[in-house]
Amino acid sequence: MNRVDRIAITRHDLQQAAGIDLLPMAAVEPLWQHLRRGATAAAPLQGPRFAFTNILYYLGGALAIGAATLFMNEGFQRLGPWGLLVICVLYGAGCVWAAGRLAARGLEVPAGIVATLAVCLVPLATWSVQNGLGLWPDGESGRYASYHTRIDWRWLTLELATLAAAAVALWRLRYPFLMMPVAVTLWYMSMDLARLIVEPGGREAWTFYRDFSLFFGLLMLLFAFWVDARSRAAQGSRRDYAFWPYLLGMLTFWIALTLRDSNRELDKLLYGLLNLGFIGLAALLQRRVFAVCGGFGLAFYLGHLSARLFKDSLLFPLALTAIGLALIAGGIWWQRNEDRIQAALQRRLPAALRGWLPS
Numbered sequence: 443m444n445r446v447d448r449i450a451i452t453r454h455d456l457q458q459a460a461g462i463d464l465l466p467m468a469a470v471e472p473l474w475q476h477l478r479r480g481a482t483a484a485a486p487l488q489g490p491r492f493a494f495t496n497i498l499y500y501l502g503g504a505l506a507i508g509a510a511t512l513f514m515n516e517g518f519q520r521l522g523p524w525g526l527l528v529i530c531v532l533y534g535a536g537c538v539w540a541a542g543r544l545a546a547r548g549l550e551v552p553a554g555i556v557a558t559l560a561v562c563l564v565p566l567a568t569w570s571v572q573n574g575l576g577l578w579p580d581g582e583s584g585r586y587a588s589y590h591t592r593i594d595w596r597w598l599t600l601e602l603a604t605l606a607a608a609a610v611a612l613w614r615l616r617y618p619f620l621m622m623p624v625a626v627t628l629w630y631m632s633m634d635l636a637r638l639i640v641e642p643g644g645r646e647a648w649t650f651y652r653d654f655s656l657f658f659g660l661l662m663l664l665f666a667f668w669v670d671a672r673s674r675a676a677q678g679s680r681r682d683y684a685f686w687p688y689l690l691g692m693l694t695f696w697i698a699l700t701l702r703d704s705n706r707e708l709d710k711l712l713y714g715l716l717n718l719g720f721i722g723l724a725a726l727l728q729r730r731v732f733a734v735c736g737g738f739g740l741a742f743y744l745g746h747l748s749a750r751l752f753k754d755s756l757l758f759p760l761a762l763t764a765i766g767l768a769l770i771a772g773g774i775w776w777q778r779n780e781d782r783i784q785a786a787l788q789r790r791l792p793a794a795l796r797g798w799l800p801s
Contacts (some may be wrong), residue, residue, distance in 0.1 A: 451477065455582055503555035504617075507562050511590065524572035526586075526677035530567035534560040541615070552615030561623045564607040565589060572599065595638035601631045618681045621669075625662070626687035632658035656698035662691025670727070688729050696720075696735040700742070712745030721776075725784040726791075732774070741769055 456474055460467040510533065521529070537560035544553035569586045572578045580594050589597060604627045612620050636654040640647050666687035673683050704710065717739030724733035744765045776783075 481637060499552050499555055503552075503559065506555075507559050510559060511566070513563050523570040525566055527570035527574065530563045530570065534563045536566070537563075543757065545615075550617065550679050551619075554615070554619040554697050557611055557615050557617055558619050558622060561604065561608050561611050561620060564604045565597075568600045568603040585765075593633045593637050595634050597630065597634050601627050601634065612683075616679065616681070618683050618685065621683050621686040625690040628662055628687075629690045632662075632694060652698050652701050656702070659691050659693075659695025659698060662687055663695060667727070688727075689731050692729075692731045692735055700739065710743060710746055714740060717743065725780060726787055727786070737769060737773075741765060765769065 456465070456470045457467075459465055460470050465473070528662045537556050539556040541553045541560070542552075544556060569578070569589070587593075589600065604623060608624045608627070609619055611617075612624075632655055633651070635658075639654075640650045666684040669687060673679050673681055699713070699716070702709075702713075717736040718764035720732045720736030720739065720798055724730055724736065748765065
């Protein structure tokens with residue numbers, strides 16, 4: 443005989459059971475709340491699902507967001523700032539209305555994408571208001587078309603307004619995809635803040651920009667970890683709000699770290715060990731972006747060692763081939779043993795720290 447371990451129970455089922463005296467009517471609501479808490483705690487974190495339908499959703503959303511942000515050309519700007527503001531308000535109101543209608547039908551993914559489109563219109567609306575009131579600072583970046591291509595401290599007001607709008611949208615709507623404009627805006631802000639502090643020109647400015655990105659990327663990772671821990675907590679939403687901050691934060695941090703070139707072998711060794719640590723973090727946090735960046739960084743370091751050991755040798759291409767094949771084999775081994783590695787690492791951590799990590 444097959445034993446059923448799990449069944450679906452609704453509140454109506456409990457009320458029916460109370461109606462035939464299987465349990466007191468007063469116990470229905472407390473029991474239902476208890477079962478809900480247990481189901482939430484046991485549920486896995488709900489991350490992005492790349493089913494074919496969702497791919498179509500995100501592809502359509504990317505095209506719509508790109509049309510409203512990346513491809514805002516001179517033809518639209520001939521309408522003037524107030525004309526653009528009217529378009530933004532109407533467009534945004536339509537997106538909010540459509541998001542509500544989609545959510546009412548249970549279509550949460552497209553509802554989140556449409557709501558994100560409304561947030562992505564905020565920088566254009568802010569730029570329109572500032573230009574219409576004559577408050578835009580003098581300088582090179584006088585056209586909104588440069589927002590996504592030129593680094594300039596004048597964009598900071600647009601970025602702050604976008605973060606505020608995204609915070610309100612997240613508070614009201616709770617769609618994880620709304621974290622995408624938050625992460626991208628924070629990434630833009632890291633570059634624009636650096637340009638505000640140090641004017642471009644010379645090696646010193648480049649060094650400052652690189653180190654500032656390193657520090658800002660680390661802050662984004664800490665923010666993502668905090669968001670992730672709250673979502674995974676017993677009373678958390680179990681939704682993956684940390685995907686985009688982890689992705690942009692790790693890329694910002696890792697690229698800046700990789701650009702910190704040094705001629706000292708000790709620094710290169712530390713770089714290799716740090717990337718090895720990223721692979722361990724991928725197991726602890728269940729975030730593959732750490733494994734991808736760590737794998738590339740480790741490959742760079744092993745390639746450097748091969749270049750030193752086999753310099754001007756016919757064995758150099760063979761050494762690189764061996765490294766590539768070893769990384770592929772390591773990926774296969776990792777895929778087969780990822781759960782076991784994660785459990786082993788967590789057992790060695792203090793209990794207080796394990797509570798912050800995914801089970």
